[in-house]
Amino acid sequence: MRRRYDAFHQQDGDFDRFRFRVGFAAVAVLFAFSILFARFFWLQVMHHDYYATRAEGNRISLVPVAPSRGVIVDRNGAVLARNYSAFTLEITPSRVRDLEATIDSLAGLIEIQAKDRKRFRKLMEESKNFESIPIRTRLTDKEVATFAANRFRHPGVEVKARLFRQYPQGDVGSHALGYIGRVNDRDLATIETAGQDANYKGTDHFGKTGLEQKYEFDLHGQAGYEEVEVDAGGRAVRILSRTAPVPGRNLTLTLDIKLQEVTERAFGDRRGALVAIEPETGGILAMVSTPTFDPNLFVDGIRTEDWERLNNDPDKPMINRAIYGAYPPGSTFKPFMALAALEAGKRTPQQTIADPGLFNFGGHVFMDDKKGGHGLVDMYKSIVQSCNTYYYILANDLGIDGISGFMRLFGFGQRTGVDIDGEAEGVLPSPEWKRRRFKNPEQQKWYAGETISVGIGQGYNAYTMMQLAQATATLANDGVMYRPHLVKYITDPMTGERTMIEPEPLRRLPFKQQNIDVIKRALVGVTKEGTGARAFAGAEYEAAGKTGTAQVFSLRGEKYVAGKVHERRRDHALFMAYAPADKPRIALAVLVENGGFGAQSAAPIARMVFDYYLLGKLPKGAAQEDESAVEADE
């Protein structure tokens, strides 16, 4: 009984303890749930704003929308650069596990050639990691449909509608236009310096050369953006809002693309450069560098073969000879020398010299090109017949400082500031230039004999056709000098507002009009009865010009016979001219590399340019070299 009682009692005690422990557990549970509730309160009330922002940040992604690039048209509205929309097949490498397998699989659906693969690999090396890179461009509708049906099998691959740049004129005017290519590290640095990072987020092309480069920030426009809801995988689920991009501004050029084409055709397959300027404004009517290239090749990333072909071509088609090639001006320098003489009072127009056919300077003999000389030569005759001896003596009289000081006014040896990059400075020789140019004290010294060569546009003289054309236009314009430029005005596509590139005179050269007139009369004489007469025979307008020949290779003591010299060692042919002579509408400088005499190959090109520009006459093929002009010229 007692034992049972004890057991019972103990059981009762156990039960009380159990109830107490349940109670304790209940308190513990309540306490634990209070902690949970406190945590909810902390997250959902106290820090709600923070987490709400984080959720929005997760959800919404700003996707930049690249603006459409400005259009480029010539002075008559002919389209030189435009955009068209096309579908591209693009791969985001970071989202693809096996790139090769993916491309192979795509090749089973859509034609992907070896060149496409090669270009893809090249672009991949150049690009940032997260970009999508085109494997095929310009898909047909059928190809787009084929891929769409198989899209699920290719994560990281998508079809995108992109705007492509197109240059409908092909290789005409390509040096002026330039081209765009995919943004590279150097472009990124440029963008960053310009503070345009945000604006270029969605842009994958950038102007690389020419106007496309120079006016990049005008042409580009203002990027728009889409607020896109994205999922955790970064895929866009839907568009929440859209801010439209502002298209780039359009360029209207001073260039006349028809004239450009005529001019390029006039060169045929010869290498050379020509710059034609409207003297009244400085607007460039044609800027030619031959051979040319097709800028369309660069737009989607140039194929390796094309790049190598252009780069390895001995004719160097990628070089813009018009602004980068510096050549001795030869006799085209003479009119400027003559004007310098008049302005300095060293000569009068009537003053004559006797030309024995040579000029002996300190024991060194400078030969005239005409055996026996030109006889009695005044200023007019010195230009019309291009008498060297006249200028040997004149150079000596003016002195090198006199020459360089005067020529600097015309812009020789300085960049013209034309609105594309890559301009060479050229060389306006002077004792000071020589000191800068050479290290060796022997070489730094200026020799009086060197002045003599400079006088006929040889020696150290080296100018771009842009400089020579600017000088010619300035002369034609009676000393009013303009900065040559390719863009006439920039149009805002939204407002239609035009920003004119005002033809502002750089300076008015302080020359006496009567002196200028002397030179201008002589230049007309050149095309009538002088070295340019054959090229301008029967012209329906009065042209003024001067031929020139620049020595490429010094033939020591040997007689220069064009036919016997290797083509690459033939002289460069030059011509500077403007027309009509009384009221010039066009001024130009033209150079044919290894073209021989100026009258032989350069002047006929100038004739074609004038005939087309002034009369609308279309030439029949390239300008013919005038073999007989060889005898008549300097």
Add this chain to the structure above:
Amino acid sequence: MIAWQHLARRLWHGAVDHLDAPLLTITFCLMGVGLATIFSATYDSENRILNQLVNMAVALSLMWAVAQVPPQKLMRFAVPLYVGGLFLLVLVFMFGITVNGAQRWLHIGITRIQPSEIMKLAMPLMLAWYFHSHEANLKLRHYLIAALLLAVPFLLVAKQPDLGTAILIGAAGFYVLFFAGLQWKIMIGLAAAGLAAAPFLWHMLHDYQRRRIMTLIDPTSDPLGSGYHIIQSTIAIGSGGSAGKGWLQGTQTHLEFIPEKHTDFIFAVFAEEWGLLGNLVLLVLYLLLIGRGMMIAVNASTLFARLLAGSITLSLFTYVFINIGMVTGMLPVVGVPLPFMSYGGTALVTLCTGLGILMSIQTHRMLVKK
């Protein structure tokens, strides 16, 4: 006619007599909320509602069946279930299939089973039976043996590694000891010893477990790896605010930012769409469930029934606390589902079987007294 009615009433009573209305009502509420949340979490990909309804039907049937079995009979299952479970755990240890780096599953012919799940109930059954059979003269050594019975399966499961389940098994066993009257000073001593052994335990942990604890302290240390889950679920909960974004409106949920959103992380989905208010309702539902379980435990007529009911009830609490704790970023991420909410059949079956046991204890009480 009367006979027919009599028959119908008898059938009805046969069906519902052993169900507990409060437990069942709360469970249905939780399941309803769970279904709505699973629908929101899965409707834009693969809708899981039908599957979950089937899971619920199976689990509720089992609950009903278990509720019919009197506790005395349940007691008979304790030893075979525990020994069988232990045997299977050893088999898993030796031949188990490795899924996601953890060896948890065992192939038995056509399907595979997770023996650790059996242990969640076998453990409290076993210990409750053990204490019940030594009720008259409990000595310290009984507690020691009970601790041993607890430690072996715990370590086997922890070794798999499945820390979440191991904790649940260990907790279920510990609650029996606690309710059986384990002395406070021993519990406090053990806790102190555990703290002292923490550095040693740290070395025992697997790399991924250590990483989870590290990311708990600083989730941003591995924002794309194991910290990602915590960061995204706290963003979901926090952005829900006080009233929530509304059902089907959770951006974190529908844009796939929440991982495991219909299973272990379903609370993040719920909290994003229903906010603090919804959370409060959910906590109250769980509190009612636990409260009812405690009432059943207190009212139970045998030691076995009391210990078992108490342990099952506190196990429910443990599920809830660990799951919400980890989803809100307070506890490391371990595989513990949210009771009656998370998608998945296995957990539902275990939980409902536990409810069935509670109902059995509650409804067979009178019979015992009579």
